[in-house]
Amino acid sequence: MEPVLKVNIAGLEINNPTMLAAGVLGISHSSLERVFEAGAGAVVTKSIGISPRKGYPNPTVVHLGFGLLNAMGLPNSGIDEYCKEVIIAKEHGVKIVTSIFGSLPEDFQILATKMESSGADAIELNLSCPHVKGVGMQIGHDPEFIHTIVSAVKSVVKIPVITKLTPNVTNIVDIAKAAENAGVDAITAINTVRAMAIDIETGRPLLANKIGGLSGQAIQPIALRCVYEVSKNVEVPVIGVGGILNWRDAVAFLLAGASAIQLGTAIAVRGLNIFHEINEGLKKYMNKKGYENVNEFIGFSHKY
Amino acid sequence: MSTSSSAFHTNINDVRVLPILEVKRETYTVKSIIFEDYLCSHANPGQYAMVWIPGVDEIPLSISLMGENESCRVTVKKVGDATSALHKKTIGESIGVRGPYGNHFDLVKGNVIVVGGGTGIAPIIPLIQRLFQIGSDLTLIVGYKNSNELLFYEEAMSLLRGEGKLLVTTEDGSRGFQGFPTDLLSEEISTDSFDMVYTCGPELMMKKVFEISENNGVELQASLERYIKCSIGVCGQCVLSPLGIRVCVEGPVLKSSILRELDDFGVFSRNSSGKKIHLQ
Numbered sequence: 128m129e130p131v132l133k134v135n136i137a138g139l140e141i142n143n144p145t146m147l148a149a150g151v152l153g154i155s156h157s158s159l160e161r162v163f164e165a166g167a168g169a170v171v172t173k174s175i176g177i178s179p180r181k182g183y184p185n186p187t188v189v190h191l192g193f194g195l196l197n198a199m200g201l202p203n204s205g206i207d208e209y210c211k212e213v214i215i216a217k218e219h220g221v222k223i224v225t226s227i228f229g230s231l232p233e234d235f236q237i238l239a240t241k242m243e244s245s246g247a248d249a250i251e252l253n254l255s256c257p258h259v260k261g262v263g264m265q266i267g268h269d270p271e272f273i274h275t276i277v278s279a280v281k282s283v284v285k286i287p288v289i290t291k292l293t294p295n296v297t298n299i300v301d302i303a304k305a306a307e308n309a310g311v312d313a314i315t316a317i318n319t320v321r322a323m324a325i326d327i328e329t330g331r332p333l334l335a336n337k338i339g340g341l342s343g344q345a346i347q348p349i350a351l352r353c354v355y356e357v358s359k360n361v362e363v364p365v366i367g368v369g370g371i372l373n374w375r376d377a378v379a380f381l382l383a384g385a386s387a388i389q390l391g392t393a394i395a396v397r398g399l400n401i402f403h404e405i406n407e408g409l410k411k412y413m414n415k416k417g418y419e420n421v422n423e424f425i426g427f428s429h430k431y
Numbered sequence: 432m433s434t435s436s437s438a439f440h441t442n443i444n445d446v447r448v449l450p451i452l453e454v455k456r457e458t459y460t461v462k463s464i465i466f467e468d469y470l471c472s473h474a475n476p477g478q479y480a481m482v483w484i485p486g487v488d489e490i491p492l493s494i495s496l497m498g499e500n501e502s503c504r505v506t507v508k509k510v511g512d513a514t515s516a517l518h519k520k521t522i523g524e525s526i527g528v529r530g531p532y533g534n535h536f537d538l539v540k541g542n543v544i545v546v547g548g549g550t551g552i553a554p555i556i557p558l559i560q561r562l563f564q565i566g567s568d569l570t571l572i573v574g575y576k577n578s579n580e581l582l583f584y585e586e587a588m589s590l591l592r593g594e595g596k597l598l599v600t601t602e603d604g605s606r607g608f609q610g611f612p613t614d615l616l617s618e619e620i621s622t623d624s625f626d627m628v629y630t631c632g633p634e635l636m637m638k639k640v641f642e643i644s645e646n647n648g649v650e651l652q653a654s655l656e657r658y659i660k661c662s663i664g665v666c667g668q669c670v671l672s673p674l675g676i677r678v679c680v681e682g683p684v685l686k687s688s689i690l691r692e693l694d695d696f697g698v699f700s701r702n703s704s705g706k707k708i709h710l711q
Contacts, residue, residue: 151665152665152667152670154666155667155701155707156675157673158675161674161675162675173667179704180704181702182660182703184487184488184489184491185488185489187666188662188663188666189662190445190663192442192444195663197666199660202704202705204704204705204706205704205706227569264441314635326527329485331485333446391665394664395661410562
């Protein structure tokens with residue numbers, strides 16, 4: 128029998144547990160459609176704010192071999208322009224999670240409401256961008272503020288609300304609990320890890336913004352630990368992200384307690400077929416282990 | 432002193448900071464920068480390098496010559512902050528280079544026609560060099576605004592060594608045929624039978640080249656330009672609708688079979704915020 132990969136993340140039903148991570152490719156509906164067709168169970172958009180943002184000048188991405196360092200600077204076309212992309216992607220049947228960022232609870236409410244009315248299947252709150260001042264991580268550090276934002280958004284939309292957490296905190300469980308207490312439906316862990324690279328010839332930081340976020344292989348054990356800790360301590364589902372490059376990595380995250388996983392850097396390293404490859408790998412693993420349903424082994428490692 | 436990279440220790444994604452060996456003024460508005468880099472000197476025609484101007488920006492530039500002894504050339508028109516900063520660079524100053532990135536022109540041995548416009552002629556130089564080497568029959572049409580901007584015209588002439596056909600157009604008629612390279616393409620394509628059309632230049636010109644090629648049943652390879660940020664296919668900045676083609680990794684050279692499907696080709700681009708804008 129074909130193993131069942133379907134998962135339900137607090138009402139977000141997806142055909143398999145692979146998702147496109149926020150910030151990756153999601154500028155245009157055509158990218159979202161392409162990734163969905165390549166086998167992703169759902170796609171997360173770029174983080175969208177109230178007004179258009181150019182983002183930082185280049186270099187915005189540095190390929191380090193063991194991961195990617197990026198400081199894009201939250202480029203986005205603004206909510207009103209972006210809703211058009213969401214509407215078209217929905218017309219093509221894409222399961223779409225819209226990532227939003229802002230500085231005030233009212234911003235988040237406006238963004239979430241507009242995304243919901245454009246057809247978004249869920250909202251992911253970007254409370255963790257490590258390299259833009261005044262939004263993202265500075266909010267993501269403060270349990271009280273997280274509580275405020277989550278409650279504000281929950282009070283205006285019906286679709287599931289997911290919070291994406293930063294690992295750049297002393298105790299990620301405290302932050303996760305604050306989100307849970309405010310009624311969040313699911314948690315995504317983790318965003319990138321604050322990092323930098325310096326060119327030794329010129330002595331200059333390679334990123335135009337000097338400091339950015341590290342993704343990919345280098346952060347995988349950190350992400351895995353965060354998923355394990357968070358999912359052990361909260362009731363809501365956890366979506367794991369950070370350095371997952373193949374189906375074995377994906378299995379480890381599910382064992383650690385992730386109900387789904389997100390991919391970003393893997394697309395640069397392995398190509399768009401990675402969603403399909405991971406799903407095929409999961410099925411083989413499940414056949415070998417005798418699992419009929421992927422939900423049977425989510426969080427299996429908690430008992431150790 | 433050589434800081435040029437060894438073939439076996441460098442990944443294309445590593446930023447190599449290299450001294451500029453030569454800065455050459457090509458026209459009023461265009462300069463070439465020459466440096467040594469093993470990987471870029473082994474690029475295929477049509478590929479590009481990401482060139483870092485420390486403290487300013489990092490931009491994609493077509494490699495306009497893969498020379499001997501690891502020498503490479505990029506050619507750039509002064510249009511904004513990054514290109515102006517590059518124009519100010521002098522010999523011995525450093526730039527960073529990564530790549531080469533992207534796909535490349537597929538070389539066809541046969542009767543081929545190449546259409547270049549403005550600075551789009553940069554990647555065409557290594558292309559015609561290779562086409563000549565494999566023994567293709569070449570017709571090259573190069574178009575410029577006026578006779579002050581004849582980028583690589585003489586270089587193209589010397590590459591063809593009198594064996595191919597070289598046609599030049601200017602919009603003001605100050606050199607060669609007065610009009611656009613597409614005017615001459617229409618004539619050539621109706622009187623000769625070509626196995627492939629290659630083009631690089633302003634996108635509206637390339638769109639016309641595409642239409643002419645389609646009407647005459649000849650396949651086309653066009654090198655497109657988009658705002659490229661990451662160059663490794665993850666940021667989504669350069670994506671074309673509706674196929675979601677990433678110009679940075681699946682381009683910049685696109686074939687007729689893809690171009691036919693693209694609503695964006697010749698119509699839309701995206702600005703740095705990701706907003707769709709009309710091409711001009």
